[in-house]
Amino acid sequence: MTVFDPNGDRVGKVRDVLVALRVDTAPPRALGLIVEVVARRRIFVPMGRVTGVDANSVMLSSGTLNLKRFEQRVGETLVLGELLDRSVTINESGRAATVVDAAIEQTRTGDWVLSRLAVSEPGRLGRRGQLRQLAWDEVSGLALPQTGQSAETLIATYRELNAADVAHALQELPIKRRHEVAEAMGDERLADVLGELPEAEQIVILGTLEEGRAADVLEEMDPDDAADLLAELSNVDRDRLLELMEPDEAEPVRQLLKYSEDTAGGIMTSEPVILSHDATIAEALARVRAPEITPALASQVYVCRPPSATPTGRYLGLAHIQRLLREPPSTLVSGALDDLEPLRPEAPLAEVTRYFATYNLVAAPVVDAQGRLVGAVSVDDVLDHLLPEDWRERARRG
Incomplete structure (x- = not known):
């Protein structure tokens, strides 16, 4: 089938469908299409990009594609390449059959699943057997094994x-x-x-x-x-x-x-977002976009004199990202600082909790007696220490 982008331009041809088998009888979820583009290169296109499928073509939501050559990973199965010709057992009759085709369809939630199989039962005297369409859970032998799983x-x-x-x-x-x-x-x-x-x-x-x-x-x-x-x-x-x-x-x-574990110093992280006094708002916004920064730590940036690694030079103040979003990107972060009094490393947990509640914060700076930023406390760290020690185990047990 030919694949087209939103402008109607030809992208390539569908060569296979990638699915994730499951350990139970639930239909496998279709992860994406394997599409052959120029120079016979095969790439992966996530199913979330597919907006329409008809008898002859597939439409995508965007013309921007990742052209990295497709590499299959553990736990992924190619429908045409690996499921066809596999032996299965028809649950109702207990008879053996061979997979000859598969159907995918979109559910009400928008996911695509491999819902049905066409299987061929062996015929007598070498003749072609009966061809049947069955739901995925009407056959066995294709799901991931419950035991012996790598x-x-x-x-x-x-x-x-x-x-x-x-x-x-x-x-x-x-x-x-x-x-x-x-x-x-x-x-x-x-x-x-x-x-x-x-x-x-x-x-x-x-x-x-x-x-x-x-x-x-x-x-x-x-x-x-x-x-x-x-x-x-x-x-x-x-x-x-x-x-x-x-x-x-x-x-x-x-x-x-x-630091003691029940103080600001004991629950802080030493890697908040730190900027120099001459950094622009554009630089600040670029820094907090980094995927490894948690939402709480990304809510603020801290401006300090060099060095910029904790413990820093003199702490100058913090800037809230919400405030920076309302300012021109070329202006300096130091012009939008909040003069909020920082926490001390020895501040007990009760004081830290009151501090967060008083100023409606999701993160707060921690500054030592020499005026150096040594870290930042985020609200998830506070909650983790306020909850009972076995809260994760209680959550698991429901």
Whole structure:
């Protein structure tokens, strides 16, 4: 089938459909189309870009495409390339059959699913058998196995979940399986998931990793999360892991470990968005667009004298992004500063909570006695310390 962009220009030809099989009888979700463009290059087009399908063509919502050559990942299945000619069992009769075609359709929620299969039953004396159309759940043999599933495949089924949901899913697995999945995850993904697990679970999983790998994962964690985790370890284990970390990654964590965990210094992050006194509003807005910055930390930028890494030079003030959005991009951030009194690192949690409530904030600066910015507290850090220690476990149990 030919693929067209919104202007009616030809993009290429559909060569296959990529789906994600599931472990139960639910129809697989169609992830996207494999489209062949110029020079026989095959690219991936997400199903969310498809606005219409008829008997001869596919229409896309945008003419902008990612021309990176398609590379299939673990847990992804090509309908034409891998499902056709697969043997299945018809549930009603128990007879064997062969898949000869498949149908995808759009649900009321807008998702596309592989809803039906055309299967051929073997005929007698070598003759072609009966051709039947069946719903996906009327056959068996194609879903992901409930047992013997590789960790890579399971990780692939978690790919689109956020870290908190993956953490919930991990806790439902047997301990051995949980550790296998953690071992197979990439460092960055595992770091995000660890930050959403109860501390006891974090310690257990970290302890199953080889020390060098554990240090790599700690480097990928937010400094405050890494400090919280290391604070629960013995002094010997903590010092050994800090030594294995890259010095520039370990230093912010060491600084945070100096503060009591129930103070502003103990719950802050040492990596807020920091700008120099001559930075423009355009620069500030560009900085907070970075995907790794949380929404809470992206709500404010902090202006300081050099150096710009914590602990900084003299703290000059903070600017709210909402305020900056109303100002010309070429003007200086320092002209739109709020003179809000910052928190001190030793401020107890009760004082931090009152501070947030008084000024209706989602993030706040932390400045030491020398007038240097040492970090920022975000509202999620405050909530994490106000809730009971086992709040994640309670949420998992409903």
